Amino acid sequence: MSYKTPIWKYILFIVLITLLSSCGIQNNTKTSLKSEEQSSLQEKKESLTLRITWKTYSGRGVAIRKIVDSYNAINQTNYEISVIDGDEDLESIESLLESNDAVDLYVLPYRYVQYLGYNNKLQDLTSSFANEESLFYEKLWELGVVEQKVYGIPWLGHSMGLIYNKNLLRKAGVEPSNINSLDKLVAACKQVEENTDAHGIGLVGAEHNDISWMVNQFIYGFGGTLVNSQGMKVTINSSNAKAAIEFYKNDLGAYAQDTWLIDSGVEVMDYFREQQIAFEIQGLWGITDIWKNGRPFETGVIPLENIGLYAEVGPMMLALQPHLNEEKKTAAIQFIQYLISIKAQEMIMDGEYSPEHDAYYPFRLPVRKDITDSIVFEKYPEFSMFLTGFSEPSIDVPVPQWQLIKDEYYAPGLHLVMENKMSIDDFLQEIQDQGDKILMGEK
Template sequence: MMHNEMSRRRLLGLGAGLGAATALSLAGCGGGKDATQAGNGGKDYTGPKVDLKLWNGFTGGDGDIFKALVDKFNSEHANIALAVTTFKWDDYYTKLPGAVSSGNGPDIAVMHMDHLATNAARQVIIPLDDVAKALGLSEADFAPTVWKGGLYQDKRYGIPLDMHPLGFYYNKAVLQKAGLDPAKPPTTKDDFTAALTELKKSGVQGFWVSPFQFTGGMTFYSLVHQFGGSVFDAEGAKATFNADPAVEACTWLTDLIKAGHSPANVGQDADYLALKGGKNAFNWNGIWQINDLKKSPEVQWGVAPLPQIGSKPAAWANSHNFTIVKQRANDANKVSAAKVFINWLSEHSLDWAKGGQVPARKTVREGAGFTALTDISSLAPELEYAAFPPAAPGVEDVMTTFYDAFQQAVLGKKTPKQALDDGVAKADKQLADNRKKYGS
């Protein structure tokens, strides 16, 4: 298994670690003078030398690029020494709350957008409104959904670094062998269905439906929104993924298996490995796979925005955010220096994009440098209709229930309607528990 895609399986952290850490009492952390307003919001740092710890989950090729950027930052800032510790994402989200509670947490933490509210509610991270204000950052500088996703109870806890959507990968050699134009991947439901029919005639099951969150669950999430549905209601109080649009989306995927366009019981990551091995033609997967495919020159591949199967375009996406971690003993110098790093790397997000991410800052995203990264920038248009996981406390566990319900349907253990009904019943209980737990 290639380490890049295997590690990225943890993109959402799967919620298990945070759920297990619910009992932690973090409210007592950070005694003494409030350090959240330390410094000038990241413009510069002129204090004494400080050592900072940063935790992240970049275990793939993106980790090498991230560390190189940290080295560059350290070389340019004599009074700030930043040390990086990297965990697998699921281990990372398990370790962080306990480390903060015991006083052994990092100063800076990279966090996915859908984990911000939970960690803010648990007082693992501190507000960053002054950073946004001092740097003149506003919603206009980012995709609106990403910017709003950093808010919890009207305070900002995350500064967005990037966005990573799902993309449509296709094997050109397989398409050509089936008599299809490798330069024109399908963009509509009819095109997609017609291509699968031709592929089947040539002996290829064109689109393998994975029962796992990575990547079948994210494909289903995209399709729920494409068919006009949603996972939760507007208030985030009720699960809605058993409504007609979601059932239609789930049925469309399970029907592909029944029609012989996908094997049953596809293994974890087997859909992607089949694409690379020429055993299928199409794979919906994360933007992070671009760099992995570049390591396989023997594979003739392309990438494009997801086809529109439903009534409107939509694609699953998430975002990495920078956060500052709450400490037992506040150190205004460390907080001030941490803000300087967050600002610096945000401004250098074009370099970070080479790791397989779309820069969060609009000015960087629209610049010639990013456009020159043709494969990665080809997915940037999806940000106009990206469907980000909801940013609400405890949502990680509820999303796991959503993915588990989908898995039951894909494995044929339940009909799509029954699987989603059962999932919603469990999800509604989780949402009610979260309201009690987090007081919102």
């Protein structure tokens, strides 16, 4: 028996197929149009340029670009943030600022923010960040303020700590938790030298930038200051500063590496890596340097405040070009607010990638006060030890004019003192005399 399908069923089948195909084409068309529309909107976005202090292709540049990309992915403004190469060449930065539209946002060392703010070359951010001040350590926030105006917002930075070789201390019978004063540190150095082949501590004595920030930590710790609160008079010529320099030169110098008078921080790191010294005062890179070299020994950190010193800090700040139009300024401020958010601050600890070691290493610290409770420090507990330095820091360049004093008289003079070619009294007097002239604009 044969069966024939009624013709009306064939007609119905063809109609259904046609309708379904039509719907698919319409949906594909809508999806395609929507995608094209989004792409068109993306292409229409103007660029806001962020100049960093590293190459964009470097490990640090790539790390920063990842943070910027995370912002661009949620950015609803008419501007997309683009990152460009930079450095710490002040002359180049000033030239860019004068060109008005070459760069919109800058990452700057705090001392440049002070200098450029003092000369009215940066955007005044006071009203835009009135509610953010409480997020940061008071002394750190003040580094971005000039004459009651906010020119820089803290973003990331470093602070120094007393890093030690756990293996050497264990061999010497030194318990690091007992080192809670400078006298205990000296005693620990003595014990290291008596029980191991290593020297106690790495010191800097060369005519170099490092001798300035290194010794300042002791001067502040002993109760001395560089300038008065108004920044108009040199105050270093005091018994406190003299005692600090004497301690550094004589008490600690007795347990330093043999070449410390001609060494900078670079050589100190070399000696520490080679286990020729048990202690060094460095930032977190003092630890990552050991990690990058195969972790030949365990490291630990003692906050400098635990032994009565003020840690040198180096916050990098976010600043704006002074001639941005209102729309650009609003978009730039929104971006800065993202960079200082908890999410973006935690991303700093993701670190920079090292192709040589196929690993990521933190290179700077986040600077918000409340970041200490972040889960990121469960991964890097030793780095949390550096954060306390932000509360009572040693400021290497307390006022813009100090940079000239430091370069021409302070660092060279300290080197001469360490080499016994100049007395501490004569050094302090010279800094006061020459420094006051510079602060008063006579030089």
